[in-house]
Amino acid sequence: MRRRHALLSLLPLAGLLAALAYVLLDEGFIRFNYPSVSDYPVRGIDISHHQGVIDWNLLVKDGVQFAYIKASEGATWRDSRFSDNWAASRKAGVMPGAYHYYSLCAQPLLQAQNFLASAPPSPFHAMPPAVDLEFSGNCSRRPPAAEFRADLGVFLDAVEAGWNRRVVLYVSSDFYPYVKGRFGDRPLWVRSIFGPPPVAGFGRWQFWQYANRGRLPGTSTFVDLNVFSGSQADFDSFADPHRPTAPND
Numbered sequence: 211m212r213r214r215h216a217l218l219s220l221l222p223l224a225g226l227l228a229a230l231a232y233v234l235l236d237e238g239f240i241r242f243n244y245p246s247v248s249d250y251p252v253r254g255i256d257i258s259h260h261q262g263v264i265d266w267n268l269l270v271k272d273g274v275q276f277a278y279i280k281a282s283e284g285a286t287w288r289d290s291r292f293s294d295n296w297a298a299s300r301k302a303g304v305m306p307g308a309y310h311y312y313s314l315c316a317q318p319l320l321q322a323q324n325f326l327a328s329a330p331p332s333p334f335h336a337m338p339p340a341v342d343l344e345f346s347g348n349c350s351r352r353p354p355a356a357e358f359r360a361d362l363g364v365f366l367d368a369v370e371a372g373w374n375r376r377v378v379l380y381v382s383s384d385f386y387p388y389v390k391g392r393f394g395d396r397p398l399w400v401r402s403i404f405g406p407p408p409v410a411g412f413g414r415w416q417f418w419q420y421a422n423r424g425r426l427p428g429t430s431t432f433v434d435l436n437v438f439s440g441s442q443a444d445f446d447s448f449a450d451p452h453r454p455t456a457p458n459d
Contacts, residue, residue, distance in 0.1 A: 268428030307337030
C-alpha cells in the first residue's frame with residue numbers, strides 16, 4: 211500500500227516533467243536528433259522568407275556550410291527573399307542551393323518554368339537544385355502514383371535541362387513510396403526529425419533534415435537543420451563538380 215501511495219505521489223512530478231519536456235521541444239531548446247560532427251562534418255540549413263533577414267556571418271561562425279534556399283512554389287509563387295538570401299549566403303561563404311516546393315495541383319512544366327525564372331542556372335559555385343516533395347502544406351489533390359511520377363518526370367527533365375544538374379529530391383517518409391526506385395540515381399534529401407533515417411524507410415540518402423525547430427545565431431525564428439552524408443571532400447565534389455570557382459568564391 212505504501213508503495214502505491216509513493217507512486218501516486220510522483221504522478222504530479224511526472225506530469226510536470228512531461229509538460230516541461232514538451233515546452234522545451236516545442237521551443238527548440240531540445241530535439242530528438244543530435245548527429246555527431248565526426249559522423250557528419252558538413253552542416254547546413256534550409257530557409258525561406260519565413261526566416262526574415264538572416265545574419266549569414268553568424269551562421270558561418272556556428273559551422274553552417276550550405277543552405278538550400280526556397281525559390282518558388284507551384285506555377286506562379288516566388289519567394290520574395292530568394293535573391294537576397296542567395297547573394298548574402300554566397301558573400302558569407304555559405305554554399306547556396308535553390309529549391310522548389312512542388313504543388314500537386316499545378317502543371318509540372320509551368321512549375322519548372324517558374325522555378326527556372328526565379329532561380330536561373332548559377333554561373334558561380336552552387337549546389338544542384340532541389341524539389342520539395344511532401345503532403346504537408348500541399349493542396350488536397352492526391353493523384354494516382356503513375357500520374358504523379360509522369361508529371362514529376364516532366365518537371366525534372368525541364369529543370370535538369372536548364373541547370374545541367376541532377377535534381378535533389380526532398381522527401382518525407384509518407385511521400386517516399388511515390389519516388390522509391392523510380393527516378394534513377396538522383397540524390398535524396400530525407401526528413402527524419404524523430405530519429406535517424408531508417409534504411410528500410412529511405413534507402414541511401416545524401417542529405418538528412420534532422421530538425422525543424424532549430425535555433426541558431428543569425429536567425430530570429432526556427433530554422434531547419436541538415437547534414438550531408440559524407441566528408442568535406444565528398445561535399446565539395448557533390449556540390450559543384452564541373453563549374454570553376456569564380457574569382458570571389
